[in-house]
Amino acid sequence: MNDDNAPVRFETKIAVLLRDDLLTWQRLNVTAFLVSGLGTRAPEVVGEPYADADDTPYLPMFRQPVMVFAGSKELITTAHGRAVTRGTATAVFTGDLFATGHDAANRAAVRAVTRQGLDLVGLAVYGPRKDVDKIVKGASMHP
Template structure:
């Protein structure tokens, strides 16, 4: 199936495995939370047990160095493509209020990005992620 849009996560390549997983979960929740039309229907097993819906299209995960993340973030902002971000400081906080305060305390040009997620037209997302490589 072909989708007109792309969901992509870009992670900083030097993160520990637990950090990569944590960042991915957080930034993808930002996409799902602001684009509920991307969610499919509830799941159910053969016994009728219901499960929560998931995104109805693939999420591609990329990696790059800090400069690649900074450039991608700038391109997303310049193109008006909304993105979810996770900064280095968020590894030290423990709740949503502190997370938002940590991001709010840093000017955009000084954000120490650990990861981001974008959703938009395929060609726009491809241009935003220029220089990143698929996560291996």
Template sequence: MSFSTKIAVVVRDDLPTWQRLNVCAFLVSGIAAAVPELVGEAYEDADGTKYLAMFGQPVLVFEASAAVLSAAHRMTLDRGLPLSIFTKELFATGNDADNRAAVLAVPRDALDLVGLAVHGPRNAVDKIVKGARMHP
């Protein structure tokens, strides 16, 4: 099945594996909150056990250098696409209020980005993630 839009997550390539996974989890929650129509129907197994709904389309995960991540951030903002970010400072916080305060304390161009997630038209997202590579 082909989709007209794409969900992409880009994580910095110098993070330990546990941090990459943590960043991905947080970032996609932002996309789900901003674009709820991307979430499909709830799941149910043959025994009638119910499970939560998930995105109805694939989420592509990429890794990139800090420079490529910064460029992707600028391009996403320039295109006005839904964007979630994760900065290095968020690893030291323990709750949503402190996370927001940590981001609020830093000007946009000085954010120490370790990840971002974007949703938009396929061709626009492809241009945004140019230079990133599929996560192994």
């Protein structure tokens, strides 16, 4: 018997780590930007399109939960180093991006700074659950 409501334990994990001193609107904006690239890098994270009972079509969403964490600037820097070392699919959002207005300017702002010099305010990672857990170790669940 197939139970569509049975809990699923995913072997992978999507995690967003936000700097704990961001304003609420910044946390929401950064989270949206960070996860937007995951489906292009790892298409298996995206499920099937949705439809309501009237057959109105809706876009597909991630097939698994997105875990959102918060931590200090130092913790995010450490997590970033762990992600890079592991070769994990990673998205970054820097403080400079709050002053840009479009994709090309965002990419130029990140490109202008060395990895160690990035003013990270958030990052998203996707990979094997145990690796992602190690990357965000020390962070707390977002309140």
